Amino acid sequence: MHGSYLTSMSSSSLSLSPGTIAISLRSQFPSASFVDCADICVTSLQSDSRRCQPGDLFVVIAGTRESAEKYIPEAIKNGAKAVLTGRPLTGLEVPQCIVADVRKAYAILCMELADRPSRQLEAVGITGTNGKTTVSWLVRSILQSAGHKTGLSGTVEYHDGNKSRPSSLTTPDALELSQLLSAMVKNEVTHAVMEVSSHALDQSRLAGTQLAVAAVTNVTQDHFDYHQNLKNYAACKARIIQHLKPEGTLVLNFDDPVCRSMADGKQSDQKLLTYGLESEADLQATGIQESAAGTEFEIVFEADTVSVSTTLIGRHNVSNCLAATAVCLGLGLSLQEIVTGIQALENVPGRMEQVNCGQSCSVLIDYAHTDDALRHAILSARQVCNRRLFCVFGAGGDRDSSKRGLLGIAGSEADRVIITSDNPRSEDPFQIMKAIAAGCQSQGVTPELIEDRKAAIEYALSEAGAGDLVLIAGKGHECEQILRDRKVPFRDRLVVEQYFAEQKISDSQKVSA
Known part of the structure; x- marks a missing residue:
């Protein structure tokens, strides 16, 4: 009825x-x-x-x-x-x-009205400026490898345990979220992994949802157009603790000072698990070895040490692996089950994603759209780059304009900086690019500005030689570009693949001639 x-x-x-x-x-x-x-x-x-x-x-x-x-x-x-x-x-x-x-x-x-679906699931909520998607995909991989049917709600997709569809928001509207969780229950899903945005927490989209585990990966500048300042932004992120079950587990990155300050927010019966690469924490990583093929390291937890080999690239992904490990320990999984699940995940769409078309240079695509994420992406790319590092990136329009110069400063760590459009929306893309360029120039770096994103990517690929690495940042998995009131099909990975396919055709024609 x-x-x-x-x-x-x-x-x-x-x-x-x-x-x-x-x-x-x-x-x-x-x-x-x-x-x-x-x-x-x-x-x-x-x-x-x-x-x-x-x-x-x-x-x-x-x-x-x-x-x-x-x-x-x-x-x-x-x-x-x-x-x-x-x-x-x-x-x-x-x-x-x-x-x-x-x-x-x-x-x-x-x-x-959906019959409180989160109470019929082991629900996990993951928030933070960076790393939400990778951690959620890692947690899902671990749970599935251990035999638990798992649903997902996040930036890339919504998955009800049986079917997947592209997501519209990192955290959907409350009605859509309730319907998704209800579908998971109907499909006999046992665990739900949810990315939780600061907007969703501020707008109470999770009210009525109970979490078995809540994790905060980090809190750095983003969405200041909405939250105004770091204090407000951090306060929103901390609200995830309000949705934690009385006996639930809070997971915090102790390398991040804002996360560390949230430890006092948990209730006395709630458990706390911490992780860090640099700080004293419950979970730590040692023996980190990075290469173009992935990363090897050891997880240390209490008296146990386990070895991990993952195709994920970069130290920040070691931190993400620790976060996922802490989440799954909070759900009662063993360290060995966790390692198996980490190693089962081959890649996360648009997150330090390698594009291999048989070319002489390396290409990585990453969603990094904050200065902190871009800095970590460049540092990680540098570890697997043999020669020059190219970075192609921009900034979204109608969003936090104060981070544009910061993006320029972070991007200046590359050898060749190519600034282009991202999703300019209603703004003039060139004005956004100039604001980013000002950040580069403050570091004594002169960037190249190419407004057309496809042309910018193709230019970087044409300039890169053997041993060079091209990092294309900002849009990651996204399949469209927002230009004023239009959404046009656009995918960074497809641009790269088409470019090298055309190069092969051109080369073969030269040989046959």
Whole structure:
């Protein structure tokens, strides 16, 4: 039964289809107030007026650029029978429920109507500026290798245990998240691994979700267009602890001072596992050896030491492996199961991803779009580069403009710096590039500016010779470029593959001539 509602009766008097869950808003939110009704009983809800169906509760969520209240008439026209809002509204034909925090109430209702799926799963939440995707893929690989059916929600994909689809957000809207977790339960998934963005935590998308393990990888500058400063940003990241079960495990990177400060946020019965490459921590790595084929190291935990060989490149990926190890220890897996799972993961799309087309130079594609991530990507690339290191990168438009110069400073560590467009959105791409270039110039480095990203990549590849390495940063796995109001198909890896394919054709034609 879709969208049943009541305005003055209890949910017990409803005639519901088997398995349908009905929520009394007065019972769920005792401090809420009501207009034109004593109570509202909900079986379905929607925050998008275009998707409202007869009987839905329409949730009025304030947008960043405009008020959602103007969409109420459309929602009612499409069948919404009641409204959840943050303030009493005049002139409405339908009952209203007024709550202090609409986003939080919305997420709680989504999870309640989905029968609290996170309580039927061992759910893991991973947040942090950098490393979320790699750590989540490592955790999934470890769990699957150990025989646990695992779902995933993250920057690259949403996977319900049976089917995968490209993701739209790192952490989906609360309704979509509840539906995804519910599908995992239906598909007999035992573990759910979720990347959790700072936006999602700030917007309470995880309200009603319980985590068996919560991990914070690091906190460095990003999204200051939204959070304004590091203090606010870090406070949002720390909110993940609020979703941890009373007996859950908190995993923190003790190499990161902001993460270290979060240790006091856990409850007394919650466990803490720490990791670090440089700091005293529960998990540490020794004997790190880097090469173009991957990385070898040893994990030290309590009295145990185990050897690991992974195709992942870079010291930062050793840190990511430690994070995944800590998460899985928190889930009760053994060190040997963890090592097997780490070694089973061949690569993560767009994360220090090698492109091998038989060319003489090396090519790496990475999602690095913060100065900290770019610096680590360049340092890692330097370890496996025999000659010159080229770096092609840009910065997103309509996003934190204060990090553009910092990206330029970080990028200056390469031998050849080629600045190009990323996702300029509504901004002039050349103005973004100039802001990045200013950071390079502050380091005494003169970058090359090529606005067309395809041309910039092809130029770097044409300039690189045997033993050189080309690092293409910023977009990673992404399959489109956002140019003003258009999204055009674009994938860094495909540009590289097409370039070398054309080179082979050209070379063969020269030989035959």
